[in-house]
Amino acid sequence: MANETMLSMIAESEKFAPPASYVRKSYVQSWDEYLTKYRQSVKDPEGFWSDIADELQWQQRKATVVTGKMPDFAFFPGSTINVCENCVDRYANNPATKNKVAIFFDSENGDSKALTYGQLHREVQKFANVLLSLGLQKGDVVSVYMQNLAETYVVLLACLRLGIVYNTVFAGFSPEALRERIISSEAKAVICTNGSYRRGKILRLKETVDAALEGVNSVQHVVVYRRIPDLDTPMTPGRDYDYEELMKSASPVCAPAALDCNDPGLLIFTSGTSGKPKGIVHAGGGFLLGTYAYTKYQLDLGPEDVYWNTADIGWLTSHIFVLVGGLALGVTTILYEGALDFPHQGQLYAIVEKYGVTKLFSAPTAYRMMMKFGEDVAKQYDLSTLQLLASVGEPFNPQAWHWIRRVVGGGTAVINNTWGQTETGGTPLASIPGAVDMKPGSCGVPFFGHQLQVTDLQGNPVPDGTPGYLVIRNVFPSLARDVFGDRQRYLSSYFSQIPGAYFTGDSAVRDEDGHFWVLGRVDDVINVSGHRISTMEMESSLIQHPAVVEAAVVGQPDPIKGAVPIAFVTLDKSYSPSDALAEALREQIVRDIGTFARPDKVYFVEAMPKTRSGKIIRRMLREMIRDGEVRGDTTGLEDNDILEKLMQDLGSPSK
Ligand code: PRX
Numbered sequence: 001m002a003n004e005t006m007l008s009m010i011a012e013s014e015k016f017a018p019p020a021s022y023v024r025k026s027y028v029q030s031w032d033e034y035l036t037k038y039r040q041s042v043k044d045p046e047g048f049w050s051d052i053a054d055e056l057q058w059q060q061r062k063a064t065v066v067t068g069k070m071p072d073f074a075f076f077p078g079s080t081i082n083v084c085e086n087c088v089d090r091y092a093n094n095p096a097t098k099n100k101v102a103i104f105f106d107s108e109n110g111d112s113k114a115l116t117y118g119q120l121h122r123e124v125q126k127f128a129n130v131l132l133s134l135g136l137q138k139g140d141v142v143s144v145y146m147q148n149l150a151e152t153y154v155v156l157l158a159c160l161r162l163g164i165v166y167n168t169v170f171a172g173f174s175p176e177a178l179r180e181r182i183i184s185s186e187a188k189a190v191i192c193t194n195g196s197y198r199r200g201k202i203l204r205l206k207e208t209v210d211a212a213l214e215g216v217n218s219v220q221h222v223v224v225y226r227r228i229p230d231l232d233t234p235m236t237p238g239r240d241y242d243y244e245e246l247m248k249s250a251s252p253v254c255a256p257a258a259l260d261c262n263d264p265g266l267l268i269f270t271s272g273t274s275g276k277p278k279g280i281v282h283a284g285g286g287f288l289l290g291t292y293a294y295t296k297y298q299l300d301l302g303p304e305d306v307y308w309n310t311a312d313i314g315w316l317t318s319h320i321f322v323l324v325g326g327l328a329l330g331v332t333t334i335l336y337e338g339a340l341d342f343p344h345q346g347q348l349y350a351i352v353e354k355y356g357v358t359k360l361f362s363a364p365t366a367y368r369m370m371m372k373f374g375e376d377v378a379k380q381y382d383l384s385t386l387q388l389l390a391s392v393g394e395p396f397n398p399q400a401w402h403w404i405r406r407v408v409g410g411g412t413a414v415i416n417n418t419w420g421q422t423e424t425g426g427t428p429l430a431s432i433p434g435a436v437d438m439k440p441g442s443c444g445v446p447f448f449g450h451q452l453q454v455t456d457l458q459g460n461p462v463p464d465g466t467p468g469y470l471v472i473r474n475v476f477p478s479l480a481r482d483v484f485g486d487r488q489r490y491l492s493s494y495f496s497q498i499p500g501a502y503f504t505g506d507s508a509v510r511d512e513d514g515h516f517w518v519l520g521r522v523d524d525v526i527n528v529s530g531h532r533i534s535t536m537e538m539e540s541s542l543i544q545h546p547a548v549v550e551a552a553v554v555g556q557p558d559p560i561k562g563a564v565p566i567a568f569v570t571l572d573k574s575y576s577p578s579d580a581l582a583e584a585l586r587e588q589i590v591r592d593i594g595t596f597a598r599p600d601k602v603y604f605v606e607a608m609p610k611t612r613s614g615k616i617i618r619r620m621l622r623e624m625i626r627d628g629e630v631r632g633d634t635t636g637l638e639d640n641d642i643l644e645k646l647m648q649d650l651g652s653p654s655k
Helices: 003-012 031-043 045-054 083-092 117-133 150-162 175-184 205-213 243-248 284-299 316-328 347-355 364-373 375-379 398-408 487-494 535-543 579-592 618-627 642-650
Strands: 066-069 072-075 101-107 112-116 141-145 165-168 189-193 196-198 201-203 221-225 240-242 264-270 278-283 306-309 332-337 359-362 388-391 414-417 419-421 426-430 452-455 468-472 502-510 516-521 525-528 531-534 548-558 562-571 601-604
Touching: 003 502, 003 516, 031 045, 045 066, 045 284, 072 284, 083 117, 083 150, 083 284, 083 316, 101 117, 101 150, 101 347, 112 117, 117 150, 117 243, 141 150, 141 175, 141 205, 150 165, 150 264, 150 316, 150 332, 175 205, 175 579, 189 205, 205 221, 221 243, 240 243, 264 284, 264 316, 278 284, 284 316, 284 388, 284 426, 306 316, 306 347, 316 332, 316 426, 332 347, 364 375, 364 388, 364 398, 375 398, 388 398, 398 414, 452 502, 516 525, 525 548, 525 562, 531 535, 535 548, 535 562, 535 579, 548 618, 562 579, 562 618, 579 601, 601 642, 618 642
Parallel strands: 101 332, 141 165, 141 189, 165 264, 189 221, 221 240, 306 332, 306 359, 359 388, 388 414, 562 601
Antiparallel strands: 066 072, 101 112, 196 201, 264 278, 419 426, 452 468, 468 502, 502 516, 525 531, 548 562
């Protein structure tokens, strides 16, 4: 959305108060209460995090709350805490919650099952023993290439129990993308499924793992969960093991390891601007403290809630709000395998109705998809249990916001558009739903203990209503601690742009009520259906093709997906533009990155708009496809005739 449109939307925004029936059950019940607690929390963050820590179970707790400042800091150094113990044992060992359902599993193919906290406890301990029997130890990294399944949670919680650092890789990634992540994280083992159901098809994940592992020596073991029992699955003797076989003989008792609150817990790759994905390292205990607090206050989760977060386990949202944040609050949650609109357009609603979901968390892409399917689909289901609908990952446009609230939320549900990043390990901006009036499109207010500002490049706050850079001034427990194996990249990506602050890479506006509106990224990362894709990574892939001399990729706004990638390429003289070549280039990206990155259009152009120093000016390409012309400053161009030539080329994209 262009900045001007956004600014007028902010100025005209209406406010909606949460209904009294919701407020009564909230942890924070008024704006004044929020403000008092917020001011106190930034004046005394140690006090705030100490109170949060009191709600968790520690193995050993020392007095120190925080040491250091960004980028070198620690929370509760020397104190030991186990994430798995907090998410599972606490509820499994309590007779009142032992038989409570932790996970309802459902699949697009109709399979379903339930796992209580007691059962989860047993399974997790068994798998922890499996990991130990394979010789894996605290600090080792394992890659997890699995879809949303109860077994995936068992695997991840078992890693957290032992301090084995897991790296979940989205099960839609290509062999090349998986290989790159396995190598970059120095993974010693891969845990995968043999296949997954997706839109009526079977994705053969084990074959992808085999292809990814060709020539990779660091991986000694592959554990395969046969999600699809009768699927013919290649197994390499001596390296590959069957999950069920290993579980059969595993003991159901395995003590949680004593882990420093700052020990690495998980690793997740995200797109950076320089092409190569960054392995973001989160501290286990820090992640628990942060996610527990966000989940509690931003979703008001209580013991009676049935809570469904539709995120895929390959995306950090699922770890923040369910695996760690959700289970640490002892909720009943739903894990769903497959497409949300398969086998029919009402599938998501059918699951809400089946379980009586009270709180639904999804992405704007999914909400816009529901809107596209129309009201008639929604009306066929009982959605009256829904009290709160949350969202993260992309701008939640007011039109979709209003539709979702009216049609899915019965006109009364609370909508919480949260803002967060893989790096923040949570959502520093969101509504505190019982206390803050909703403004459609806004990302709400800063979370307790977090100082967010909108600044200029020197780090000076800009006046309310003015766009600037979104920064965070102080440390918080779930802030990423490192980029795996590349401290320098961690420092330069986040702490070198704005003096004394963590730079988010986003631009934003704060309005006069103190609500924040995120405008979008200022770097070269685009967000396609919630997948953060580096345009550089796509360009590097295109350039590998012998026909391509130069490539530029930009995002074009899309009503459903948020953005779609559009590729511009110049060709080697021995090639000429054709639909077949465009398709080959698309396929190249699918192979290197994944289907979700497939360019919507490929334009063959004679030349790119460039600065005098030779940098492609992607902004101009973006303006051309969005507005049909270049509106911004063109003085930096090396060749002034280029724009006209480009407009001619743009008249005819490949199909
Ligand atoms: O640009 C912002 C956008 O998504 C980026 C973070 O992407 P990722 O790391 O994949 O998200 C993980 C979520 C825990 C941000 O830098 N973004 C996220 N939420 C919003 C958003 N943009 C606008 N509105 C949001 N609510």
